[in-house]
Amino acid sequence: MASFTIKQGRDIKIKGAAARRVVDAPLPKTVALVIEDLRGITPKVLLAPGAVVKAGTPVVMDKNCEDLKVVAPVSGKILSVNRGEKRVLTTIVVELAANREFEQFSTFDRGALAGLSRETVIAQLLKGGLWPCLRQRPFSKIADPRANPKSIFIHAMNTEPVAADIDLVLEGRQDDFQAGLDIIGKLTGGKTHLCIDARSTSPALTQARGVEIQRFAGAHPAGNVSTHIHHIDPVNKGEIVWYIEVQDVLRIATLFLKGMHCVDRIIAVTGEGAKERVHYKTMAGVPAAGLLQGSDLKGQRIISGSVLTGRNIGKDGFTGFYDTQLTVIPEGGKRELFGWMMPGFDKYTLTNTFASVLMGRKESSLDTDTHGGHRAIIWPSNFDDFVALDLITFFLVRAVIVGDIEEMVALGILECDEEDFALASFACPSKTDVGAYIRQGLDLVETEG
Amino acid sequence: MKFVEDMMKKVEPLFLKKGPLEALYPFYEGIDTFLMTPGKITRKAPHVRDAVDVKRVMLFVIIALIPATLMGIYNTGYQLLLAQHLPTDFWPCVNHGASKVLPIIAVSYAVGGFWEVLFAVVRKHEINEGLFVTGLLFPLVLPPTIPLWMVAVGISFGVVIGKELFGGTGYNVFNPALLARACVFFAYPSQMSGAKVWVAVDGYTRATPLGVSSQAPHGANIIQQLSIAGYDFNSLFFGFRPGSIGETSTFACLLGLLFLLLTRVANWKIIFASVIGVGVMGSIFSCFNGPNQPAYFALPFYWHYILGGFAFGAVFMATDPVTAPATQLGQWIYGFLIGMFTVLIRVVNPAYPEGVMLSILFLNVFSPAIDYFVMTSHIASRDKRNRALSSVKV
Numbered sequence A: 001m002a003s004f005t006i007k008q009g010r011d012i013k014i015k016g017a018a019a020r021r022v023v024d025a026p027l028p029k030t031v032a033l034v035i036e037d038l039r040g041i042t043p044k045v046l047l048a049p050g051a052v053v054k055a056g057t058p059v060v061m062d063k064n065c066e067d068l069k070v071v072a073p074v075s076g077k078i079l080s081v082n083r084g085e086k087r088v089l090t091t092i093v094v095e096l097a098a099n100r101e102f103e104q105f106s107t108f109d110r111g112a113l114a115g116l117s118r119e120t121v122i123a124q125l126l127k128g129g130l131w132p133c134l135r136q137r138p139f140s141k142i143a144d145p146r147a148n149p150k151s152i153f154i155h156a157m158n159t160e161p162v163a164a165d166i167d168l169v170l171e172g173r174q175d176d177f178q179a180g181l182d183i184i185g186k187l188t189g190g191k192t193h194l195c196i197d198a199r200s201t202s203p204a205l206t207q208a209r210g211v212e213i214q215r216f217a218g219a220h221p222a223g224n225v226s227t228h229i230h231h232i233d234p235v236n237k238g239e240i241v242w243y244i245e246v247q248d249v250l251r252i253a254t255l256f257l258k259g260m261h262c263v264d265r266i267i268a269v270t271g272e273g274a275k276e277r278v279h280y281k282t283m284a285g286v287p288a289a290g291l292l293q294g295s296d297l298k299g300q301r302i303i304s305g306s307v308l309t310g311r312n313i314g315k316d317g318f319t320g321f322y323d324t325q326l327t328v329i330p331e332g333g334k335r336e337l338f339g340w341m342m343p344g345f346d347k348y349t350l351t352n353t354f355a356s357v358l359m360g361r362k363e364s365s366l367d368t369d370t371h372g373g374h375r376a377i378i379w380p381s382n383f384d385d386f387v388a389l390d391l392i393t394f395f396l397v398r399a400v401i402v403g404d405i406e407e408m409v410a411l412g413i414l415e416c417d418e419e420d421f422a423l424a425s426f427a428c429p430s431k432t433d434v435g436a437y438i439r440q441g442l443d444l445v446e447t448e449g
Numbered sequence B: 001m002k003f004v005e006d007m008m009k010k011v012e013p014l015f016l017k018k019g020p021l022e023a024l025y026p027f028y029e030g031i032d033t034f035l036m037t038p039g040k041i042t043r044k045a046p047h048v049r050d051a052v053d054v055k056r057v058m059l060f061v062i063i064a065l066i067p068a069t070l071m072g073i074y075n076t077g078y079q080l081l082l083a084q085h086l087p088t089d090f091w092p093c094v095n096h097g098a099s100k101v102l103p104i105i106a107v108s109y110a111v112g113g114f115w116e117v118l119f120a121v122v123r124k125h126e127i128n129e130g131l132f133v134t135g136l137l138f139p140l141v142l143p144p145t146i147p148l149w150m151v152a153v154g155i156s157f158g159v160v161i162g163k164e165l166f167g168g169t170g171y172n173v174f175n176p177a178l179l180a181r182a183c184v185f186f187a188y189p190s191q192m193s194g195a196k197v198w199v200a201v202d203g204y205t206r207a208t209p210l211g212v213s214s215q216a217p218h219g220a221n222i223i224q225q226l227s228i229a230g231y232d233f234n235s236l237f238f239g240f241r242p243g244s245i246g247e248t249s250t251f252a253c254l255l256g257l258l259f260l261l262l263t264r265v266a267n268w269k270i271i272f273a274s275v276i277g278v279g280v281m282g283s284i285f286s287c288f289n290g291p292n293q294p295a296y297f298a299l300p301f302y303w304h305y306i307l308g309g310f311a312f313g314a315v316f317m318a319t320d321p322v323t324a325p326a327t328q329l330g331q332w333i334y335g336f337l338i339g340m341f342t343v344l345i346r347v348v349n350p351a352y353p354e355g356v357m358l359s360i361l362f363l364n365v366f367s368p369a370i371d372y373f374v375m376t377s378h379i380a381s382r383d384k385r386n387r388a389l390s391s392v393k394v
Helices: A110-115 A118-127 A174-187 A225-232 A246-258 A355-359 A380-386 A393-402 A405-410 A418-427 A434-448 B002-015 B022-035 B054-083 B090-123 B130-140 B148-161 B176-187 B209-215 B222-228 B233-238 B250-262 B268-287 B310-317 B328-348 B356-389
Strands: A002-006 A022-024 A030-034 A043-045 A058-062 A065-071 A076-083 A089-096 A135-137 A151-156 A191-197 A212-218 A241-245 A264-270 A279-283 A300-304 A325-330
Touching: A002 A225, A043 A089, A058 A089, A065 A118, A110 A174, A118 A174, A118 A246, A135 A225, A151 A174, A151 A225, A151 A246, A174 A191, A174 A246, A191 A225, A212 A225, A225 A241, A225 A418, A241 A246, A246 A264, A380 A393, A380 A418, A380 B328, A393 A405, A393 A434, A405 A434, A418 A434, B002 B022, B022 B090, B054 B090, B054 B130, B054 B250, B054 B310, B090 B130, B090 B148, B130 B148, B130 B176, B130 B310, B148 B176, B176 B310, B176 B356, B209 B222, B209 B328, B233 B250, B250 B310, B268 B310, B268 B328, B310 B328, B310 B356, B328 B356
Parallel strands: A002 A212, A022 A279, A151 A191, A151 A241, A191 A212, A264 A325
Antiparallel strands: A030 A089, A043 A058, A058 A065, A076 A089, A135 A241, A264 A279, A300 A325
């Protein structure tokens, strides 16, 4: 077990954390497979609207890897196949049948899990439709089943603003979680790292076996996957690591022990715009509106994920494939007279340039206002205080802008994901979207590098 | 509030696409966002943003400049009355000082603003707030006797050549205010240097402390020489001496610095490193002191902090984040070298009594090079670190 303390970064104290209790959410009428969250696959739709599916029936296939299937989340009828800009597949919506039916996959005894071969595990994950839960660095895309990762990271810590409580999620699930860890451990010849919050008291995490327990302390982005990988087993050119979210470990256990593809998930409903802020026991890809009943959503932004890295899904949207948080915050856009020269007792800032700082950094109400116009970067060294990786952000951005792939790689872009720079973008007085540059660079390196 | 918003809404169509004043849209936008926050919202993640923006940052630099500006106004009047052997009461000093200094500031803002708006309109970018700072920094590093047309020439050079040619605030290589000063310094040396220009009284001559120091004969006791000329440590520290308008008072600069450090707008590393640089170089000269060396060698290093424009330059000019290195290690090197070169130019270059301006401009040129070396070593060290840490050994 090792401990790490991250010095960079800051926590954004936003109002609206979810209460520390789990509530059963009402059963949704529809559930979506959010394909646009699945980075790295070229989807081919296998079934047309109207087709009847069970939970686990293949719906989408990756054109580059025929074994990699994305399966129906629940049983019912395919309602629609939706495409966005440039006909990119966005969601496939399934209308939930009255009784839940599951495709039956092979089952394994709890005792037999330790003896499984790597091939068996891969085959079962591919067949059972849980392969997309495994993602890789570099490029944050779905893992290639033919690749061999040097290590695997279990992402069991989240420092995003008002994120779901992982200890709560794992309450009473210690055995399942351990079973999942045993299975995932088979996928690599290297180590499996369980990265947890130093303050975590969940026995599922602190007493986990067969993995390296790595404790991280510090402010956001101490909980990011990149931060963990960077400090434990950094990705050099040609190397691959895989990572997986904590709740997906539980789903893998269910797949092996019960032979079922299950999308059960605990989602924290957060943000001051949400009325009932609790952890909901529901499914991945449920309609946001179903979790926000009773909330007045007029003038609110609904985000699947956190305010830093989530996606604006609108009131008719579905929660994302990997997301464990739904956030509702007010839209900004109110204009203030001489706002830039007022004391600003109600302004939230990580700098010391508003009077609100004198009253302490309390939990604050943040809306979607940019609080200023976009400008050229005037404060280049400021970024590095908000990035927890050992790199010079400004030069990385500059290398991306000029398209210098060699320099991007030398400066460490392979270790990065855009989410690692969300805080730097938040704090930038010139309102630079650093993450967008990083993603642009990653795409360039991936296609041409 | 509603009134202002309605008013701006009403004239907005004039400046929009196909409106009669479409070309002037950046001007409209500048006024509009000066009056009110832009009210724009984020489109994607991160959905929330810090309340700070460039306007706010620049505003805070201007607030930090207030003590130096006020002191400059007072001291200009004080020196003027003192030279004429008139009573130096507070309000007459302020009045006389203001009548000299405010026109210079006004010309600087007006002419600089003209260029800024012109370039914003032609190049279709937003009006950059950097001008608010540049337009005030420049007058503060000028002698109070400067003709107003020279102010106009200088700020034009600084804004156009120093900044806009490179693409505007954020892209400039040189600190525009310092480049503007260098322009008038080299173009009109008789109005920018010597012993006649520092007090706003015609024909009055009084050498600045820097002038006294550089002209002290070999083997003389330099502190005594300064004292004979009427300069003791206190008067230099608080700034009751002739000099450029805003630079005389180290104390006023320290007040500004305190504000910038509390609000964390300024980069303390550069300032601290430049203080060390001056100390090191000053001490080196002291070590080589002897009867055959210029008296300047003997000046204790801490006097360099209160002479000339060091404090002003270190706090307000060297810290400009655009022209300083972007790496933290680079900032240490940059600040340190600024301090060293300041003393080097002051002590051994008889042509230029003041070294701050030239040393900062010099290091502005070198800051990309410093960054380059820091980056190269960073790449090597991160590669080593990552290979050592990786579970795959090659």
